[in-house]
Amino acid sequence: MTYYLKAKQKGNKGEALVESVLSEYAIVHKIDGSKDVGIDMICQWVNGEKPTQLMFGVQVKTLNTKLELRRKISRLNLLEEYKGSVSIKQSTLDYWKGFDFPVFVFLVDLQTSKIFYKRYTSILHGLIKHTEEPFYLVVQNNKFQAYVEGDKRTWGFCRDLFFDHLRCQCNKGILSGIDPNDLGLRGWPKETLYKGVFDQYKQQISSTYKKYQRFSRFFLPST
Template sequence: MTELPKRSKSQKIGVSAADLLSSVFVEFCNVIPVPQERDFGIDFICEIMRGEHPTGKLFNIQCKGKEEAKVEGDSITIPIKVTTLNYWLLQPNPTFLIVVDGKNGLFYWSFPQDFLGSLNKSWQEQNTVSIPVPVQNCFEQDINDLPTQLVSIVNSHASATPRNGDYLGTLTLGDAIDRATDYGLYVLRTPFHRPFQYMGMSIADAASTVGGQPNQVGNIIVESDQAHMLLEAEGNFVNYVDIELKKTAPWSQSRPFDSAAILGVLSINPAELELAHKQTHFHTYYDHKRRLKIGVSRQYEGAPLSVGFSSKYYRA
């Protein structure tokens, strides 16, 4: 019999995973597959839809199919070539890595740019980098909308464009993250990642997203060894968010600080904000895109540095 090509098991899993992921995202996006001969590490380009209308907000997806995802600790680790990572960083739109667990019908996602920003730049000398995909960033086939945090990242990054072909090295966010190491701080992960996303969210949705429970007055408090986060309720919605960075305590009221570096810890690009007021103990920013007032401060002598988000006092 004439010899014929064979489809490997990994190819079959990969195709099945891509089809499954596309069938989920097509409910919320215009999903454009990238032809294999033009695939340099991106499987889909997606445009978020609002009902029947396009929004112009684009993001990329690299899909990794697994017969059954192997969870180690609180994440799934996927090795990615450095050449592929550099290609993702050149993109004008954010690129997400999504692991498809075919056996259990689960999807895990990660935004590798934030992880790379927390590394020493020597990763460029490696052949591959192990990218962690948090198991907390999980959704199923029957979702009613795109993951809130994923959309928040798209809203924040889709308008950013690379300069001189060097996305990570020229963005103020990358600089801020580098400067944060002077404080012994590194990029915070979920649920402390981009805390402005919780503003205006219903208490029930916020509790589900951050993995916390509302107290008697409806506020939600989440803690780790690095941060203390308060989501303050007004009625059934979050109207104020405050994060204390524990490792900055104790801090003196008379000691200057680099607020851009502190924002970088929360994966917030200072270049997207207006620095409105600057005092020794309090820096005020305005986020005109989201109509928020952001205060970076130490609230009392010996307190840690904290970042507060409010819509009530925007431009006040």
């Protein structure tokens, strides 16, 4: 069997595993692999039986080198945090920059069926380098950790999805985002300026505000 066929089979197995675990929490639209557009799936998050309007992109890779455990519990999402990297073509990264929704790379260990993910929104927005963004263990024993319950808040993958959605909104100069309660998250207030996100996108938000000021007279009540 040629190297190409072996790699293709591994890729298909990895995609099938990711699609299987995501399907419980999202409507998964697979992209025709023959077109090789740089994204494997476009998904819409579902809370229970209610589809949300939150879309996200997924690229699937199979694990070739072992990841290094950083933290047993990440302070961001309460998931295990790992150090590692994958190779993504610059042309693919440029393509992803055109999306106005979050993009994730899912890394599949075919031997253990463990699945990790790396958030790419901050990377695409030029906020951090890809080597600085960790991987998180999100599937173990066939369980997708979409929600991890803390004392006061819900964490897990959905928490990261929500905040990367806010980043995509702020990158367009938009302050509002989807209600986190509609995603199934607990303890994250809606219509809130989250300082960590706001501070990263002040320039884009300021640009929108200046445009509003230019046209504010059109919003004044007529006399």
